[in-house]
Amino acid sequence: MIDDVVRSAATAFESYRRFTGRQKGELLRAITAHLEADGEAIVETANRETSLGQPRLKGELARTCNQLRMFAALVEEGSWVGARIDRGKVDVRSMRRPIGPVAVFGASNFPLAFSVPGGDTASALAAGCTVVVKAHPAHPETSRRTARAIAGAVPAGVFALVEGFEEGIELVKHPLIKAVAFTGSRRGGRALMDIAAARREPIPVYAEMGSINPVFVLPNAMRRRGAEIAAGLHASVTLGAGQFCTNPGLVIAAHSNEFLDELAEKIAATPCAPMLTPTIAGAYRSGVEKFATIANRRSFVDGGAALFTADAATFLHREELMEEVFGPSTLVVECESREAMLEVARAIEGQLTATIHADDDDDFNELLRIVETKAGRVVFNGYPTGVEVVPAMVHGGPYPATSDGRSTSVGTRAIERFTRYVAWQNAPDAALPDELKEANPLRIARLVDGQRT
Amino acid sequence: MIDDVVRSAATAFESYRRFTGRQKGELLRAITAHLEADGEAIVETANRETSLGQPRLKGELARTCNQLRMFAALVEEGSWVGARIDRGKVDVRSMRRPIGPVAVFGASNFPLAFSVPGGDTASALAAGCTVVVKAHPAHPETSRRTARAIAGAVPAGVFALVEGFEEGIELVKHPLIKAVAFTGSRRGGRALMDIAAARREPIPVYAEMGSINPVFVLPNAMRRRGAEIAAGLHASVTLGAGQFCTNPGLVIAAHSNEFLDELAEKIAATPCAPMLTPTIAGAYRSGVEKFATIANRRSFVDGGAALFTADAATFLHREELMEEVFGPSTLVVECESREAMLEVARAIEGQLTATIHADDDDDFNELLRIVETKAGRVVFNGYPTGVEVVPAMVHGGPYPATSDGRSTSVGTRAIERFTRYVAWQNAPDAALPDELKEANPLRIARLVDGQRT
Numbered sequence: 085m086i087d088d089v090v091r092s093a094a095t096a097f098e099s100y101r102r103f104t105g106r107q108k109g110e111l112l113r114a115i116t117a118h119l120e121a122d123g124e125a126i127v128e129t130a131n132r133e134t135s136l137g138q139p140r141l142k143g144e145l146a147r148t149c150n151q152l153r154m155f156a157a158l159v160e161e162g163s164w165v166g167a168r169i170d171r172g173k174v175d176v177r178s179m180r181r182p183i184g185p186v187a188v189f190g191a192s193n194f195p196l197a198f199s200v201p202g203g204d205t206a207s208a209l210a211a212g213c214t215v216v217v218k219a220h221p222a223h224p225e226t227s228r229r230t231a232r233a234i235a236g237a238v239p240a241g242v243f244a245l246v247e248g249f250e251e252g253i254e255l256v257k258h259p260l261i262k263a264v265a266f267t268g269s270r271r272g273g274r275a276l277m278d279i280a281a282a283r284r285e286p287i288p289v290y291a292e293m294g295s296i297n298p299v300f301v302l303p304n305a306m307r308r309r310g311a312e313i314a315a316g317l318h319a320s321v322t323l324g325a326g327q328f329c330t331n332p333g334l335v336i337a338a339h340s341n342e343f344l345d346e347l348a349e350k351i352a353a354t355p356c357a358p359m360l361t362p363t364i365a366g367a368y369r370s371g372v373e374k375f376a377t378i379a380n381r382r383s384f385v386d387g388g389a390a391l392f393t394a395d396a397a398t399f400l401h402r403e404e405l406m407e408e409v410f411g412p413s414t415l416v417v418e419c420e421s422r423e424a425m426l427e428v429a430r431a432i433e434g435q436l437t438a439t440i441h442a443d444d445d446d447d448f449n450e451l452l453r454i455v456e457t458k459a460g461r462v463v464f465n466g467y468p469t470g471v472e473v474v475p476a477m478v479h480g481g482p483y484p485a486t487s488d489g490r491s492t493s494v495g496t497r498a499i500e501r502f503t504r505y506v507a508w509q510n511a512p513d514a515a516l517p518d519e520l521k522e523a524n525p526l527r528i529a530r531l532v533d534g535q536r537t
Numbered sequence: 538m539i540d541d542v543v544r545s546a547a548t549a550f551e552s553y554r555r556f557t558g559r560q561k562g563e564l565l566r567a568i569t570a571h572l573e574a575d576g577e578a579i580v581e582t583a584n585r586e587t588s589l590g591q592p593r594l595k596g597e598l599a600r601t602c603n604q605l606r607m608f609a610a611l612v613e614e615g616s617w618v619g620a621r622i623d624r625g626k627v628d629v630r631s632m633r634r635p636i637g638p639v640a641v642f643g644a645s646n647f648p649l650a651f652s653v654p655g656g657d658t659a660s661a662l663a664a665g666c667t668v669v670v671k672a673h674p675a676h677p678e679t680s681r682r683t684a685r686a687i688a689g690a691v692p693a694g695v696f697a698l699v700e701g702f703e704e705g706i707e708l709v710k711h712p713l714i715k716a717v718a719f720t721g722s723r724r725g726g727r728a729l730m731d732i733a734a735a736r737r738e739p740i741p742v743y744a745e746m747g748s749i750n751p752v753f754v755l756p757n758a759m760r761r762r763g764a765e766i767a768a769g770l771h772a773s774v775t776l777g778a779g780q781f782c783t784n785p786g787l788v789i790a791a792h793s794n795e796f797l798d799e800l801a802e803k804i805a806a807t808p809c810a811p812m813l814t815p816t817i818a819g820a821y822r823s824g825v826e827k828f829a830t831i832a833n834r835r836s837f838v839d840g841g842a843a844l845f846t847a848d849a850a851t852f853l854h855r856e857e858l859m860e861e862v863f864g865p866s867t868l869v870v871e872c873e874s875r876e877a878m879l880e881v882a883r884a885i886e887g888q889l890t891a892t893i894h895a896d897d898d899d900d901f902n903e904l905l906r907i908v909e910t911k912a913g914r915v916v917f918n919g920y921p922t923g924v925e926v927v928p929a930m931v932h933g934g935p936y937p938a939t940s941d942g943r944s945t946s947v948g949t950r951a952i953e954r955f956t957r958y959v960a961w962q963n964a965p966d967a968a969l970p971d972e973l974k975e976a977n978p979l980r981i982a983r984l985v986d987g988q989r990t
Contacts, residue, residue: 098906101910102906163989168928168929169929170925170927170928170929170930172925172927173925174919174923174925176914176925176927176929176930177929178914178929178930178931181909183942183943184910277734277739278734281730281731281734281735281739282734285887285935285936285937286730286734286936286940288941288943434738444965448968449968452968453551453555456634456959457554457637459959460957460958460959460960461629461631461959461960461961461962462959462960462961462962462964463962463963464961464962464963464964464965464968465963466627466962466963470627472623472625472626472627472629474623474625474629475621475623475984475987476621476622476623476629476630476631476960476984477623477629477631477960478631478958478959478960480957480958482738482957483738483739483740484738487739488741489636489957490636490741490956490957490958491957491958492958497958503943504913504933504935504942504943504944505913505931505933505943505944505945505950506909506912506913506914506915506931507913507914507915507929507930507931508914508915508917509914509915509916509917509919510916510917510918510919511915511917512897512917515901515902515905515917529989531928531929534928536616536982
């Protein structure tokens with residue numbers, strides 16, 4: 085069954101990979117139209133399956149459609165392929181080309197924007213790849229409903245939905261699948277990485293896994309804005325019941341009673357929100373219980389938000405405190421000195437984000453240099469949740485935040501993940517893709533004989 | 538010992554990664570000056586160790602220095618980082634940054650251009666990565682001599698040379714190494730891929746492995762230019778005793794007695810050339826012996842050039858004929874029909890190159906579509922050997938030609954392999970790298986609010 089689906093995707097790739105940017109744009113816009121036409125039912129279905137609430141899900145559907153439109157505009161404009169032409173002794177011309185059929189694993193926490201019609205699907209289709217999505221079991225009806233919207237807008241085989249744990253593994257092992265995209269747990273992501281690496285032909289896996297998104301609060305910022313930062317952090321920690329990959333699960337802060345009291349009070353007053361699935365709720369509960377045996381549980385709501393504190397020495401000696409607790413929990417590591425803060429910064433693993441709260445007179449240069457090597461995105465005087473869908477965005481980061489720290493899963497650069505470079509040497513103009521033809525019929529930006537045009 | 542070397546590389550990375558483009562350019566040009574100053578002795582040493590001959594090695598040294606200068610110019614200009622700025626609701630700025638200390642494995646067949654001072658080292662240093670090279674045992678003195686030239690031009694720890702098989706493995710396993718580049722056999726490359734994938738933190742491996750570089754000769758081209766193509770092919774097959782990764786080891790051709798006779802005659806008249814090492818010579822001899830048990834040995838020189846023929850059915854049923862025989866040997870698969878030729882094209886694995894000899898009235902469109910998915914570079918009416926060092930070059934290709942078909946190891950894009958994207962959000966101007974500062978002090982090409990500047 086998986087074999088049939090993948091074979092169809094591979095057959096469809098033969099023609100879909102030759103779609104022009106305009107044709108792909110049209111297709112992505114058609115998907116958007118189908119999703120919007122069925123929007124009310126999609127949001128209702130997603131709400132029933134995820135308890136995320138209508139307002140959030142309406143916003144997420146809008147974001148999902150915006151992502152599709154962003155990639156439509158990108159491929160319609162066409163310069164994204166990075167065309168290069170050198171007309172020296174031999175004529176060499178090259179550009180990005182689609183890599184092949186792609187397997188996408190839907191995420192539980194974004195039933196639309198990182199699931200069936202989400203950023204991975206949008207960027208892979210934009211690149212010219214056909215897509216087989218493995219539905220997340222937490223929202224099967226939403227997956228099927230959005231899959232129907234996509235399938236109704238594209239030629240047969242360009243898109244397909246499959247379900248089931250074993251089916252997902254079979255998909256990653258299938259020789260005709262050429263890349264994998266995944267958003268989920270570290271364990272799940274690593275398992276797919278290992279399967280892909282053990283294939284006869286290893287293939288790239290883009291797994292966006294866990295992250296604790298450290299937030300550093302420096303002494304002067306803490307003294308002047310401690311209460312304000314506590315309020316901002318609380319909102320970021322508890323947003324969507326903490327079920328975001330950019331949730332700040334670790335705060336490394338100069339000591340401040342005011343800050344801690346304010347944060348503790350707000351955490352204790354946080355109403356319990358239903359979590360995405362019983363499995364996630366159970367994992368959250370045991371994660372919090374485990375933390376309570378190592379760190380100080382400063383304030384908490386039974387089955388809800390939780391605040392822990394620890395000193396730097398404890399944090400540095402207990403690796404478990406670096407594990408992600410997926411949900412509305414955070415750990416404040418109080419640092420008595422700049423050196424202690426830097427030592428914690430040096431000890432943390434790869435992250436999607438790192439945040440620095442600093443005033444002009446705080447000494448943050450060394451810290452900045454360290455966190456730049458640890459994270460895909462460095463945030464100043466803000467909070468890591470809320471990932472802008474803009475061309476410059478980097479939603480990635482060194483392992484174990486992602487499987488491939490060179491890439492981003494948000495923003496237009498996400499398309500690069502599903503491409504490879506191909507060169508043509510001394511090819512007749514008619515045999516070249518339009519992007520590389522001498523007359524530049526698509527009027528795209530190119531690098532010709534070393535000059536940008 | 539390896540641990541000390543890698544720790545030094547990691548320490549040096551802390552400052553080297555912040556070198557400006559101008560500083561890195563200066564450093565790369567200083568390496569070139571050192572290599573040129575010692576050029577005569579380097580060429581002499583390399584000739585003694587490889588038997589490649591002075592003319593070839595002088596040319597290779599010039600190429601090696603040109604590569605270093607190409608990357609110097611690239612980083613001095615600075616736009617290669619792909620800077621992007623979005624000044625919307627939040628200010629997001631991003632660019633490529635160096636990935637960390639890199640392990641480079643020198644190749645046997647290019648003792649300079651793909652060894653210690655070769656393209657991998659040049660592109661990694663240009664990216665801002667420190668480099669530890671594992672010397673190839675086939676030219677230890679050349680490795681040491683060129684390593685001294687590099688080490689004399691860079692700060693301590695930025696570059697180091699290590700030797701030994703076990704040491705190479707230790708290097709790939711070391712937690713502070715963040716990427717690996719390799720040029721060599723499929724077995725060696727795959728072993729490094731497997732080691733890197735099994736690390737606690739898996740890291741990218743750029744292994745450029747074997748390739749048989751199929752050359753397709755279509756009926757009309759064959760009828761009109763058969764003898765000429767035979768002469769060109771012979772030169773390409775026997776160049777450097779066939780010890781190039783772009784050596785054409787497979788010819789898929791319309792039947793032509795004239796072509797085969799001409800090729801056979803030229804092969805039989807090829808003088809024996811010494812091979813790089815006794816191991817390579819031994820592997821060549823047994824590869825040729827193995828082919829002789831499956832295909833027809835049409836002509837050969839004892840211990841030298843060899844020409845085999847087989848029909849399409851034999852080729853399609855005997856996987857061994859798709860294995861690389863590193864040396865001056867080629868296999869001509871005669872195809873009676875267009876469909877047979879397409880079937881062979883569909884069956885071949887990933888390649889560095891695929892070549893099509895076709896006249897205007899040959900029907901090559903379908904073949905072109907197939908080979909585009911199999912190769913990193915498609916050559917028309919030419920020969921795959923001779924890789925131009927130009928910005929548009931792609932020296933890569935789907936597995937098993939390389940470990941990572943998304944990348945190239947020749948041309949300016951090779952620098953991308955050793956980078957990852959990093960974003961800064963709402964950062965004060967002074968905290969940003971120069972490439973992302975509001976005033977664009979480096980005057981580089983950027984994408985600002987979606988517009989190329």
